[in-house]
Every structure is written in C-alpha cells, then in structure tokens.
Amino acid sequence: MNEILFSKPLKENAKDIYNLIKRGGVLDLNSEYLYLLQCTHFSKTCSVATFENEIIGFVSGYLLPNKNDTLFIWQVAVDERFRGQNIAFKTIMNIFNSNKDIKYILSTVSPSNKPSQRVFEKLANHFNTKIENETAFSLEDFLNSHEEEIQYLIGPINNK
Template structure:
C-alpha cells in the first residue's frame, strides 16, 4: 500500500476517528469528547494511518501510570477495506518508534475480548516482530461489567530489547 502516511493524530482527525470506530462492530464506541482528548492530550501515544486524506486506521494508547516503561494499547481500528495489510501493526510500531527515546518502552500491554480474533493476531504478530514473548491472563471478568460485555484478556508483550 503505497501512499499511506503514519502519524500522530490531531484534533482535526477526531471526527474521522469517531466514525471509523463507529463502523467497527467489535469496538466499544466512546464519546466524541474522548477522541478529542486522545487527539490532543494523548496524541504522542496514539497513531493514525491516512490514505488520500482519509483516516483508515487508528490506535489509541497511553503510558500506564507509575510504569513509564509500559505502553497500553487501548483501541485498534482499521477500516474494513484495508484489513489484512498489517496496518494496525505499522501504526503501533510508529507509536513505539516515536516514543522509545533512550529505550523507554520495555512492554506493550493491551486487553482483547476472546471473540476478537483479529486483535489477537495483531498482538501475536507484534510479539514476533519484537522477537519477545507474550503472556495472557484475564484482567476483567464478566462479573466486572454491568452489561453483557465479554471478559477482557490482558496481553503483555515484552520485555522488548532494542
């Protein structure tokens, strides 16, 4: 895919990101305000993929409080037309590369619902890319949610050696 630009999001991207998440059936849609915050306060740890001025991928992330060596990846979204091209992995690697000054990031952490096979594959490929291990455990069980949300399995990738 020539022409895809990977970068930090900006406020002007927040509406497109909101609409992208809305089109992804498996993801929880958050408020527009949250996506504005991600594109402003958390833009250094979020990333987008743009093709011909269209946001075709988005990854949100942040550093775990009190663990500045651990990048938490929250949401991963790729437009259906562009899936299967490792765009999500490329966005995460772009986030990693711009934030890993002096080997800052040693771990990448995320949670995945058991039915979300595409996200599982993304994190397995990411662990392979970094030539490191991946550990899984249940982070949030069904009883932790009010509604019919699936449990969330934690994926810990690392340690990442540069």
C-alpha cells in the same frame, strides 16, 4: 502512487476517528470528547493511518501512570476496506518508534477478537520476546453484557 501514511493524530482527526470506530461496529464507541482528548493530550501514544487524506486506521494508547515504560494499547481500528494489509501492526509500530523508552506493550482483548490477538502475537514475534496472557476483566466486572477481557503483556522489548 498513493500510499498509506502513519502519523500522530491531530485535533481535527477526532471526528473522523469517532466515525471510523462507529462504522466498524465492533469496538466500544467512546464519546467524541474522549477522541478529542486522545488526539490532543495523548497524541504521543496514539497513531492514525491515512490514505488519500482519509483516516483508515487508528490506535489509541497511553503510558501507564505507574510504569512509564509500558504502553497500554486501548483501541485498534482499521477500516474494513483496508484490513489484511498489516495496518494495525504498522500503526502500533509508529507509536513504538516515536517512544524509545517503551519496554512493554500491554492490552486487553476479547476472546472473540481474533484479528487483535494475531496483531499482538505478531508484535511479540517481531520483537522476539514473550507474550503473557491472563484474564484482566471477567464477565462479573461488567455491568452490561460484555465479553471477558484477556490481558496481553508483550516484553521485555529491547528498543535500541
């Protein structure tokens, strides 16, 4: 029986991650170089979901430089064929379970991105903690057309 596996990304996953984001057409597509950095320098705070050796999910994150107990989730991508199976949630949990010092999860989400909003609400419920929202970046903060970004702060999380 084939199952979905969750792990840290490897350097050789960067091209597939880039293509996953590109195919999805929703997230901002970053440079291939950035995905290489995420798979090498930031692999401890990123995670991939694979099915039959294919990358079907990716979560990128990093610890805030001035708050190393706060995980910032940057991008969450799931192949459209696998949506609705809690892959985003499980991929984030893979990061969380490997980093026991995390007390807060922080992210920004566009108002139209209902699936990501549901994932962060599910995380707050799972950890039985609060979620706070505020505008992180308004329309005026962007050069080109981009929705505002609402900050989601989940925590404190009891990670014991």
